Amino acid sequence: MSASPDVGVGRAVVIDSSAGSDASVVERSWDDPDSFAVLFDRYADGIHRYVARRLGTEAADDLMAETFVIAFQRRRRYDLSRSQALPWLYGIATNLIGRHRRAEARRLRALSRAASTAHAEERGEGEAMEDRVVARVGAESTRGSLAAALAGLSARNRDVLLLIAWGDLDYTEAAEALGIPVGTVRSRLHRARRGVREALGGSDPTTSREDEREDEEAHRG
Numbered sequence: 001m002s003a004s005p006d007v008g009v010g011r012a013v014v015i016d017s018s019a020g021s022d023a024s025v026v027e028r029s030w031d032d033p034d035s036f037a038v039l040f041d042r043y044a045d046g047i048h049r050y051v052a053r054r055l056g057t058e059a060a061d062d063l064m065a066e067t068f069v070i071a072f073q074r075r076r077r078y079d080l081s082r083s084q085a086l087p088w089l090y091g092i093a094t095n096l097i098g099r100h101r102r103a104e105a106r107r108l109r110a111l112s113r114a115a116s117t118a119h120a121e122e123r124g125e126g127e128a129m130e131d132r133v134v135a136r137v138g139a140e141s142t143r144g145s146l147a148a149a150l151a152g153l154s155a156r157n158r159d160v161l162l163l164i165a166w167g168d169l170d171y172t173e174a175a176e177a178l179g180i181p182v183g184t185v186r187s188r189l190h191r192a193r194r195g196v197r198e199a200l201g202g203s204d205p206t207t208s209r210e211d212e213r214e215d216e217e218a219h220r221g
Helices: 022-029 033-055 057-073 086-098 101-123 131-151 155-165 171-178 182-199 209-220
Strands: none
Touching: 022 033, 033 057, 033 086, 033 101, 033 155, 057 086, 086 101, 086 155, 086 171, 101 131, 131 155, 131 182, 155 171, 155 182, 171 182
């Protein structure tokens, strides 16, 4: 089973702070490895959801687990001045996704074709089509169009867009995740959103109006 590229932005993570900040958890895990499980409990679902949107549910199971294995192995190199580990984890996950670029591109193209086929089949039902079917076809068509638009982006621009739209990271966190300057994040995001809007006739379902205004202002600045 594969997950479709949902329309909309990511969800904020609600953290139980009783175990301390992420940085304190990582530091504690140096002497008490079992305590690293706190980060898994906090972020595994979000990492899995992000990878599933990009590569499908089956691949997400493996890559989510691998993300935390790598993070655990690298925990002594973690920058303890960074209180939140989520950008670090998203960076690891995105690097792993990078090993599957062709699979991601094939999946996006397949989703686009499947949505187009479903739309054509439903149109053949004519006036007897029920409202719920119309709504479903509209949603599938939107997801298919978005998949096609994402497939048309460069890998670097797509990474930035999806870390912000689906990972719910801000510019600084996305820069930390990818190991690039914030200015580069802004430039890539602007190009990605412009590409999506051009592909979708002016709309961009991965962002809100506020995000679009912020993107334009940041690019002008």
